[in-house]
Amino acid sequence: MTRRQLATYIFFGVVVILFAISVALKGFFVTFGAFLTLAIFSFLYDDNPYYKFAEHLFVGVSAAYWMCMGFWGTMVPNLFGRLYPPMVGPVIPALKDNPSDPFMLIPLILGIMLLMRLSSKAGWISRWALAFVVGTTAGLNLVRYLRSDFIQQISSTAMPLYVTNSAGFSLGETISNIVIFIGVMCGLIYFFFSKEHKGAFGAGARAGVIVLMITFGASFGYTVMARISLLVGRMQYLLDSWLGMIG
Amino acid sequence: MRRTFPILITVVVGWVLIVADFIPHKPFGNLGDDFALYFDIIAVFAFILGGGNLFRIHLTKVQKKKKDWPFSIVTLGGFIVMLAAGLFKIGNPGGIQGDVAAVGSLFNDMYMQIFTPLQASMFALLAFFVGSASYRAFRAKTTEATILLIAAFIVLLGRTPFGLWLTSGLTGDMSFLQLPNLTDWIMDVPNLAGQRAIMIGIALGVISMSLRLILGVERTYLGGDSD
Incomplete structure (x- = not known):
């Protein structure tokens, strides 16, 4: 046995003993939650078996979580509860007297077709369900995006570039509206690749890059803050819920 | 077929x-x-x-x-x-009729003590990686990276009490330079302009892709097999 292996076994033994003590004092779930938190953070040092354990457990648990939520939240009330209400009576009594809707056979059949993907011979049948999903997404999104993300955004950008209020001329609002108008235009110019970014058009594109960089910077700052607040939450869990060192 | x-x-x-x-x-x-x-x-x-x-x-x-x-x-x-x-609602106080995520059920315990710590720790781990990414961007020494980091720095500081404390001396006509005010302006004006340009671009992309799909031009989602 090499010295490195010996150190690994000793470390593992110490970890097991410490967590056994913690289970006795704090209960299994709190200890296990703390172990998983530390296991994930151990990746900061290097990839290791503790991290892999936590990562694999996360994959399994999250897949099952979303399946259960989808089953009880959507499939039981909206599919079985409408297709044949008496069937869900023992689980959701409020639905058992609802009228039956035979059209719910459509998503049931399409859903079963989607599951055929697991079969190597009949996998092609899943395309029918996929085609329905793609068609629905395309049909709903075309109008939705045209309305809310295209027309509405252009409409909101077309604001007065000389703003007055009850006190007279408003310099701040005027500057803000001009920056928004020019920023949107320049951002769109940057995204227009059918014309070479040269001359005045290139200058517009360059200004667009600056506006986009400020946008990405703001999003970046917010992302960092959100992640740090999550980190603070984990530290509170370790120090307070697990070790009881706070308060 | x-x-x-x-x-x-x-x-x-x-x-x-x-x-x-x-x-x-x-x-x-x-x-x-x-x-x-x-x-x-x-x-x-x-x-x-x-x-x-x-x-x-x-x-x-x-x-x-x-x-x-x-x-x-x-x-x-x-x-x-x-x-x-989850499926059998094990340990659910309301039995099989109870809410799947009811407090006290095994499903809820596993969600709170396994799923949540894992998810939060995974995302918290990214705090270190985005920190490292910003350091690399700073080292790139390009104008774009500098603008991005300055905006990020102002937004980060402007949303903390430290940012307000740092610039609390700027009063009167200069109050708009206080970090929280500057952050609000960045979020409401240049950030909004950039977001709008991106949203309009995405909308055009979604509309054109949707048209390609419902006109039967786009077929890649069906895979590569022939009839």
């Missing part, structure tokens, strides 16, 4: 939903809502498909003793226990 019929389904469903949006009367009246519900139900079947696929892949890995196969047992164990806890 293997390619033509799916294309036909996409084209018909897509056009029917567009027509339904412009003719909100019978027989098109509630088609948008109905199809959205069908979509949600099929999405649940997709979750089941994903879970089934995950189970199959990890089971094969264990059976063939591929690299890191012991960790696949962890995945399978977590999957089976969580699935059983």
